[in-house]
Amino acid sequence: MTTNEATSKDGIHKETMGFQTEVKQLLHLMIHSLYSHPEIFLRELVSNASDASDKLRYAALSDSALLGTDPHLEIRISFDEKNRTITIVDNGIGMNRDDVIANLGTIAKSGTAEFVKHMTGDEKKDSQLIGKFGVGFYSAFIVADKVRVETLKAGETEAVAWESDGSGEFTIGAAEKTGRGTCITLFLKDEHTKFASDWELRSIIRKYSDHISIPILMLKPEMPAREEEEQQEEKAPEWETVNTAKAMWTRSRSDISDDEYKEFYHHIGHDYADPLKWSHNAVEGKLEYTSLLYIPAKAPLDLYNREMDRGLKLFVQRVFIMDKAEEFLPLYLRFIKGVLDTNDLSLNVSREILQKDPQVDSMRTALTKRVLDMLAKLAKNEPEAYQSFWKEFGQVLKEGPGEDFVNREKVAKLLRFSSTEEAKEEQTVALEGYISRMKEGQDKIYYITAESFNAAKSSPHLEVFRKKGIEVLLMCDRIDEWLMAHLNAFDGKSFEDIGRGDLDLGKLDSEEDKKALEEVEKKSEDLVKRIQDVLAEQVESVRVTHRLTDSPACLVVGANDMGAQMRRIMEAAGQAVPESKPIFEINPEHPLIGRLDSETDEDRFAELSKVLLDQAHLAEGGQLTDPGAYVQRLNKLLLELSGH
Numbered sequence: 001m002t003t004n005e006a007t008s009k010d011g012i013h014k015e016t017m018g019f020q021t022e023v024k025q026l027l028h029l030m031i032h033s034l035y036s037h038p039e040i041f042l043r044e045l046v047s048n049a050s051d052a053s054d055k056l057r058y059a060a061l062s063d064s065a066l067l068g069t070d071p072h073l074e075i076r077i078s079f080d081e082k083n084r085t086i087t088i089v090d091n092g093i094g095m096n097r098d099d100v101i102a103n104l105g106t107i108a109k110s111g112t113a114e115f116v117k118h119m120t121g122d123e124k125k126d127s128q129l130i131g132k133f134g135v136g137f138y139s140a141f142i143v144a145d146k147v148r149v150e151t152l153k154a155g156e157t158e159a160v161a162w163e164s165d166g167s168g169e170f171t172i173g174a175a176e177k178t179g180r181g182t183c184i185t186l187f188l189k190d191e192h193t194k195f196a197s198d199w200e201l202r203s204i205i206r207k208y209s210d211h212i213s214i215p216i217l218m219l220k221p222e223m224p225a226r227e228e229e230e231q232q233e234e235k236a237p238e239w240e241t242v243n244t245a246k247a248m249w250t251r252s253r254s255d256i257s258d259d260e261y262k263e264f265y266h267h268i269g270h271d272y273a274d275p276l277k278w279s280h281n282a283v284e285g286k287l288e289y290t291s292l293l294y295i296p297a298k299a300p301l302d303l304y305n306r307e308m309d310r311g312l313k314l315f316v317q318r319v320f321i322m323d324k325a326e327e328f329l330p331l332y333l334r335f336i337k338g339v340l341d342t343n344d345l346s347l348n349v350s351r352e353i354l355q356k357d358p359q360v361d362s363m364r365t366a367l368t369k370r371v372l373d374m375l376a377k378l379a380k381n382e383p384e385a386y387q388s389f390w391k392e393f394g395q396v397l398k399e400g401p402g403e404d405f406v407n408r409e410k411v412a413k414l415l416r417f418s419s420t421e422e423a424k425e426e427q428t429v430a431l432e433g434y435i436s437r438m439k440e441g442q443d444k445i446y447y448i449t450a451e452s453f454n455a456a457k458s459s460p461h462l463e464v465f466r467k468k469g470i471e472v473l474l475m476c477d478r479i480d481e482w483l484m485a486h487l488n489a490f491d492g493k494s495f496e497d498i499g500r501g502d503l504d505l506g507k508l509d510s511e512e513d514k515k516a517l518e519e520v521e522k523k524s525e526d527l528v529k530r531i532q533d534v535l536a537e538q539v540e541s542v543r544v545t546h547r548l549t550d551s552p553a554c555l556v557v558g559a560n561d562m563g564a565q566m567r568r569i570m571e572a573a574g575q576a577v578p579e580s581k582p583i584f585e586i587n588p589e590h591p592l593i594g595r596l597d598s599e600t601d602e603d604r605f606a607e608l609s610k611v612l613l614d615q616a617h618l619a620e621g622g623q624l625t626d627p628g629a630y631v632q633r634l635n636k637l638l639l640e641l642s643g644h
Ligand code: ADP
Pocket: 044, 048, 049, 052, 090, 092, 093, 094, 095, 103, 104, 109, 134, 135, 136, 137, 138, 182, 270
């Protein structure tokens, strides 16, 4: 809020306040970017009115007096063609003064707040972004140059009036309204007067709001009066219901069109974009519930924000209980949106009860399975759509094996990776595909983790695999090491990090390979010892490699040591990470190692060894502890080469 000056006009005390800066930005952007779909304002306001009715019904569970003499919840929409206004009235929970200031003056929802944070100022880019959000109440200003809200909170007596032209300020004061609920009047802009029409409003309601579970009423259009009626007294206006007015999820699947499913998603998901997929099921038996679960097409910006809105909208016996019921799905499926309606919980269930209720556990198990099955089906039948899902949510799904022991194998099937098979950054390789391409005698799934895709792709560790034509999964996402710490095996095949411990290629190595290696090892014993003496401080040990064909040396993480990614995650989380030194592996077949072996000057030998060690660090995409010393050493060697 920026200003706060009191004015007094028309005998009613009014105060003028400024919108939060972010609201101003949002309003500006919205008006400029959503002009091609101005009609969505009605969907947003009806959606709010319906939410307000849900909230009242819930509050009335513990205080039935709130419903008073007006127990039928409904939304009435009317218009005045002459004065160019539209009015949307609900008898829901209503708002008091504090509610109005908080809800209609600031941005409270984390998703929208996050969006505003991400706004670039580039109108074109931002307007693409805004498509991802439920734009809410402020969308009224797309069509109106003035909006007036009168509202009375259920159980209270002082009604509030709010008014704004959407440019930067709003006024707030007392209102005369006596009945509970909210009345919103839109004063239409010149270019949007067409919305003040019976036909327009009805068709928008049917298109966008048919699924709303309470009646949306409009006045019956006046029929041309017949002569004998003309003499009679004027009839009271008659209202009629325009929508289906039945909770959509209670209807049978075959009666619901795709468009209805999509519209319902916009309503509950506060997401303007269409969902990627949904699954609607009624379950009877030991548990009784109906679920309607959606996979969004795009990830919200706050997917990694701990406070992101997640969870399902919970209904008990069709009564709305709460938004964001988080207990029904694991964290790694936090992107799922939807509704759960059950007869198995009591109407006065609280969040605390949800956390302990064994029925909730059973439903969570069933719903988790439902989502994983929906994803498996998508992967199988619509690989392209699955790929777009993976791009948006793959990173989150990778949290699955660590969080959900029971479904580890199921989640593993859904994972996608980069691999040496195609060596492209897009993650398209499934474990099943990898297994189908395994070489004869191969009993492990090989992978490498690195700091970046390029570092993984050109890691020296891949050399022997390339030579033998064995596929390796390339992992460079922050979460990959953590994921692999929880994935021990898939389809009976264990995973092996090729940059860690002793590389055992098992049957993939021929007897000759093994013999040759033993011979080289024997021949290199002295050299290994010499290098070890020089690098004792920096490395755990030195040994002859099995992995390299083209590079002189590489670094290997000890079998039980922490990898670089994991180390960084732990350090970022402020945890002490035990020091560990790498193992230095040399390739005696390489001319540089041969050159090193023949070096008789001990100082030069030491310098060369250190350069090789630093290069091995660099080849991994790692950072040198003393880059300056490396450069000096290398330059000295270069000068010697050129005879200086
Ligand atoms: P959202 O509905 O996505 O939370 P909005 O900007 O549409 O965001 O609305 C902000 C808030 O204003 C709502 O969360 C609700 O608390 C309140 N509100 C809006 N319209 C109504 C209404 N008709 N009755 C009661 N409260 C409302």
